[in-house]
Amino acid sequence: MKAGDRVDAIKLIADRLQYDDWSDLQLVLGQFGFDLPTEGLEKRPYILNTLAGASDLHISEIYDYVPSQGSPAAESADLPWSAGMFRLFGSHRSLDKGPVAEVKEKLNVLAIDLFVAHEDIEPTKEWLMVIEAALGSCDALAAFLTPNFLGSDWCDQ
Numbered sequence: 641m642k643a644g645d646r647v648d649a650i651k652l653i654a655d656r657l658q659y660d661d662w663s664d665l666q667l668v669l670g671q672f673g674f675d676l677p678t679e680g681l682e683k684r685p686y687i688l689n690t691l692a693g694a695s696d697l698h699i700s701e702i703y704d705y706v707p708s709q710g711s712p713a714a715e716s717a718d719l720p721w722s723a724g725m726f727r728l729f730g731s732h733r734s735l736d737k738g739p740v741a742e743v744k745e746k747l748n749v750l751a752i753d754l755f756v757a758h759e760d761i762e763p764t765k766e767w768l769m770v771i772e773a774a775l776g777s778c779d780a781l782a783a784f785l786t787p788n789f790l791g792s793d794w795c796d797q
Contacts (some may be wrong), residue, residue, distance in 0.1 A: 641696040649703045654687040655777045656706045656721065670671060672702045684776060719777050720760045725753040729774055732784035733792050734758060736754070740784055 641649075657665055665683065666676045674690050691699060721727045728747065744754040755774045761767055768794045775781070776797045783789070 649699050650691045652705045653702055656686045657687050658684040658776050672698055720755055720774050722753045725751045727779045728752050729755045729778035729781045731781060733788040735788045736786050737785055
């Protein structure tokens with residue numbers, strides 16, 4: 641398996657399994673011969689680290705199983721990322737959406753996809769589900785700390 645294909649497969653597996661509850665995650669990983677995770681860990685980083693040391697055969701087997709399994713949150717939200725880009729979740733106040741959208745444009749040329757809720761969520765989608773899916777599948781988070789930030793009930797979470 642080529643390194644790039646391996647990375648893509650591991651990320652897809654992590655994107656899908658992170659929404660399972662702990663007992664389901666333990667069942668799936670246990671059946672494929674991995675150490676069983678314990679609750680209290682962050683699921684996606686745990687899955688990524690676990691699979692990083694797995695054989696190509698294990699990656700291939702679990703990949704064949706996982707794509708047909710989708711979480712309701714992931715499926716209904718349709719992950720909002722552009723393929724092949726670094727996934728950066730932007731936590732900001734709606735009052736600051738204009739400047740944050742400008743940052744999004746500038747980062748795009750650097751292959752960084754900045755998730756800006758007010759631009760990236762389709763009107764027909766459930767906001768909370770899309771935000772949770774984006775948070776659960778991002779590579780990093782950037783908090784736009786403006787004077788407005790602390791006035792939000794959501795940003796500090």
